[in-house]
Amino acid sequence: MARNLVERVEAPPSSNDTERQHSKITAAADVDWEAPRLLEADATKKASDIRWRDLPNKYQLFILALCRLSEPLSNVCLLPYIFYLVRSVLPASQDDNSTDNSAARVSKYSGVLVAAFPLTQCVISLPWGRLSDTYGRRFSIIGGLFVSVIANVGFGLSRSFGALLFWRILAGLSNGNVSIMRTVTAEVVRERKYQTKAFLLLPLVFNSGMVLSLALGGCLAEPVVNLPALFGPSGLFNSNNKPDGVEWALKYPYALPALLNAFLLGTSLCLAVLGLKETLPGKEKHSDWGLQAGGIVKRLAMCLRNRGSAYHNYTMMQDSEGSAFLNDGPPGLEKTEPSVAPTEPAKVPFHGIWTRRVVSALVSFGLLPLHNSAFMHIFPVYLSSPPADNTEATLLVFSGGLGLRSATIGIWLATFGIGGILLQLFIYPRLQKSIGTRGVFRIALFLFPVIYIAAPYLSLLAGDGDVRWVFLGIIVCAQIMARTMAIPSTVILLTEAAPARTVLGTIHGAGNMLASLARAVGPVVGGYVFALGAEKGVIGLVWWLYLVVVALCALAWSYLTEGRS
Template sequence: MVHRIEVEEQRLLEATSSSHDEKAPDRVQGHGLEEKVTWRDLPQKKQLLLLALCRLSTPLSNACLLPYIYFLVKSVLSDPGHPSASKQISRLTGLLVAAYPLGQMSTSMMWGRLSDTYGRKPIILLGLLISVTANLAFGFSRTIGILLFWRVLAGMANGILGVMRTMTAEIVKERKYHSRAFLALTLVFNSGRVAALAIGGCLADPVDNLPWLFGPTGILNFHKNPDGVAWVLKYPYALPALFNGTVLVICFMLAALWLKESFPAKEKSWDPGLAIGKAIAKLITRKAAAKVSGYTPLQIEEANSLVADVPMSESVSDPPIPLRGEAKLSRPRLRDIWTRRLLKTLLAFGLLPLHNATFLYIFPVFLSMPTSANIGFTAFCFTGGLGLASPTVGFYLASFGICGIFLQMFIYPRIQKHIGNLGAFRLASAIFPIAYVFAPYLSLVSGHETIKWVAMAFVLFFQVMARTMAMPSSVILLTEAAPRRSVLGTVHGAGSTLSALSSAAGPVIGGVLLARGIEIGAMGLVWWSWLSLVSLAALVWSFVLEKDEQEKGVSVGAQLE
C-alpha cells in the first residue's frame, strides 16, 4: 500500500511537471518539491470569482447588522430607558447573533449531503434565493420574535457555505493551488465584510445618519414630512436589508447564468442557466465585435461555429491532473467517513469560531455601549463601553477589514509558504489570546481621544491578523483531512455544522457573561473567562494535530483516492 501511494505520488509530480514550463522549485510542507505558484497561475479564475460572489451572502447576512445591532435591539424594547436595559440588550443581542449560526447548523449537513447527490450549483442557487427573502424581511421586522425568525432562516440558507468550500476544492483540483484558491474566496469574503460593516453602520437609522437624503429637508422627503421620510421612520433599519437583498439578487443571477457545476457525477449534465448565459454572452460578443471590426453578424457566427466544439479551459497549458479512481465515484456510508484524523481536524475547526464569532459580536456591542467614569476602578473591576455611534463603529471595523485584506494578499502567503498550513494555524492560535486579554481595558481609556483610538487599533490589529491566517488554514486542513474526494460535500457540511454550532453558542454565552460583567462591575469577565480560555484551548489543540495531520510524504491526491 505504501509503495503504491509513493508510485502514485511520483506519477502526479511527473505529470504536473510535464504540463508546465520550468519554474524554480519551492519548499512544500512535508513532501518534497513543488512549483512556485503565483496568483497569475491560479486556474479557473472566472469560476472562482463567481463562487466568491456567492460567498458574499454570508458577510452581507451576518456582518451588516453588527454596527447597529445594539441600537436595533434598543429600538424594539418597550422601555429602553429602564436601568436594566443595558443588561437586557446584551442578552438579546447575543440571541439575535446566535440565531443565524443556529439556522446554519441545522442545514449544513443536509445541504452537503444533498449536494453530493444532486450537484453543487442547484444547492447554492436555492440557498441564495432563500437568503434574499430572509434579508429583505428582516429589515421590515419590528419585534424580537420576528427578527429571530428571519435570522434563523437566513442562517439556514447560508448552510451552503460547506458546499461552496467543496466546490472550490473541485474547481481547483491540484493541491499546489489550494492555498491561493481558498485564500481568493476569503479575500472576497473579507471585502464583502468590510463593505457590509461600513454600509450597515452608515445606512442604519438614515434619518439621523443621512439627513441630507432622508431627514426633514432631505432630497428623498417628497411629502415634506416634518420628521423625515415616513417609511424610514417606521422601519429605521430597512435600508441595510434592502442593500443586502439587491446585491444577493445580482449574485444569484450571475451564478445562475455562468457558474458551472463541479460535482463530477453532474458536471456533464445540461444546464439551462448556462445555456441562457452562453446565448447572452454570444449576443454581446457578436455586437461588440461587429462594432469594432466591421464584420457582419453572419461572418462572426461562422467564426464562432469553427470553435464551438473546442473544449474550453482556464489554462491550456495547465490541465487538471485526474486522480486515479476518481472517474468511478461511489458514495460511501456516512459512518465510514469519520476517520480519526478528520474528527481531530473537525474539533480544531470548531474551536476557532467558538471564540472568533464571540469577538465579532461582543466587540461592536462593547464599542456602542455608554461610557463609564470608572471612579475607584481596580485591575479587574471596571465597566462601561466607548460610546461610539453606529457609523463610527462600522467605518472603524471596516478600516481594519481592509487591513486584513492586505495581510491576506501579501503576508499570509509568505507565512504559509515557510511554515505550512498547520504552522500558520498554530501561529494564529497563539495571537488570539493577546487581543482578548487587553480588549476590556479599552473601557479605562474611553475618555482619552487619542489613546483610545490607538488602543482600539492594537486590539483589532492582533485579532484581524490572527483571523486572517486562521480561517484559510483551517479550511485547507479540513479539505486535506477528507478520506475521499467524493465525500468533500459531506465533510465540509459537517465542518459548517460544527462551525455554526460554535458560532451560535459563543455569542449566547458571551452575551450572558457580558450582562453578568455589567451587573457586577467587571467588564473583563467575558473576555477573560470565555474568549481567552477558549482561544488558549484552541492553541493547545492545534499541537495535538501534529501526529495525524502533519503531511508525511503522502500527497493529497493519494489521500483522496
C-alpha cells in the same frame, strides 16, 4: 490440500479482508488526491510562484466568490447597529433603572438574535452537504441565494423582535451551503500548486464582504441621522417635505442596509443561474435552462463586442448542450483545458469518512468560531455601551463601554478589515511558504488570548481621546490579523484531511455544521457572561473568563493533535 483450497475460495471474506479491499479501491481511485500529500514541501514551494491570474477556471471562481458574499452580507451587516436595533424593538422594562442594566438586557437579546443565524446553519449544513454529494452543487447554491434575498428583505422591514428572529432563522437556513462553496473550490482547482491561492479566495471574499457589510450597516442604519443630506428634513430624497425627514426611513430606520444586501445578492443569484457550472464528480456535463440561457447571453455579448471590430477569426467552441458560457468564460480569461473522460469514482462509506485526521481537523475548525463569533457579537455591543465612571477602578474591577455610534463602529471595523484583506493578499502566502499552514495557524492562536486579555481595558480610556483611538486600533487590527490567518488555515487543513474527493461535500458540511453550532453557542454564552459582568461591574469578565479560556483550549488542541496529522 484440495479441500483447504476450496474452503479458502468459498469462505466469505472477513471484515479485515473487506476493509483491506476497500482501502485498496479508495487508494487506487484517489491516487491524485493522496499523492500531493506525500510531496507537500515541494508543492508548497511551487505554490509560492503562482499568481492570482494563473489560477484555472477563473470565471467559475469569480461567480463562486460573489455567491460567498451571501453569508457576510446576511450575517454581519447588523453588528454595528445591533445594540440600537434591539433596543428599539424591545418593550420597556421596569428593571432597567441604570445604563448598565439596559446594556446587559440588550446584550442578552442581541446574543439570541446573533446566534439564531449560525444555529440554523448548524442544523442544515450536514444535510446540505450530503444532498450536494448526491444531487449536485449547483442547485443548492442557487436555492440558498434565492432564499437569502427574501430573508434580507423581510429582516429589513421587520418591526418586532419575533419577526427579526424569524428572518434571521430563515437566513441561516439559506446559508447552510457555505461548505458546498468550499467543496466547489476544491473541485474546480484540483492541482495542489494552485490550491493555496484558491483556498485563500473564499476567506478573502468573506473578509471583503465583512468590510463592505460593516461599513454599509454602520453608515446606512438610521439614514435620517447618518445621511441627512439624502434622507433628512432637507434631504434629496425627501420629496414630500416631511419635517422630520423621509417618511419610510423614519418608519423603518434599519431597512436600508438589508435592502441593499438583497440587491447585491440578487445580482450574484443571476450570475450563478446563468454561469455556475456543476462540479460533482460524474455530473460535470450537467446543463439546464439557466446554463443554456447563459450561453445565449454570452453569444449575444460576443456578437455585440465583435461587431465592427477587426477581430473576426475567433470561433467560439461549445458543447452540444449549448454551455459555452461555462467552458470559455468571459473574454480575456483563459479557457478550461479539456478534461479526461471521468470514471466512476469509488464510494467511501459514511463511517469511513471520519478518520482520526478528519476528526482532529474538525475540532480545530469548530474551536475557532467558538470565540471569534463571540468577539464579533460582544465587541460592537461593548463599543456601543455608555461609558461609566471608573475613578475607583482596580486592575480587574471596572465597567462601561465607549458609547460610540453605529456609524463610527462600522467605519472602524471596516477600515481595519481592509488591513485584513491586504494581509491575506500579500503576507499570508509568504508566511505559509516559510512556516507552513499549521505554523501560520499557530501564530494566530497565540495572538487571540493576548488580544482578549487587553481589550476590556479600553473602558479605562473612555475619556482619553487620542490614546483610546490608538489602543482601539491596535485591538481591532490584531484581532482581524489573527482571524485572517486562522480562517484559511482551518479550511486548508480540513480539506487536506479528507480521505477522498468524493466526500468533500460531506466533510465540509460537517465542518460547517460544527462551526455554525460554535457560532451559535459563542454569542449566546458570550452575551450572557457580558451581561453578568456589566451587572457586577466587571466588564472584563466575558473576555477573561470565556474568550481567553476558549482561545487557550484551541491553542492547546493544535499541539495535542500535531502527531495525529
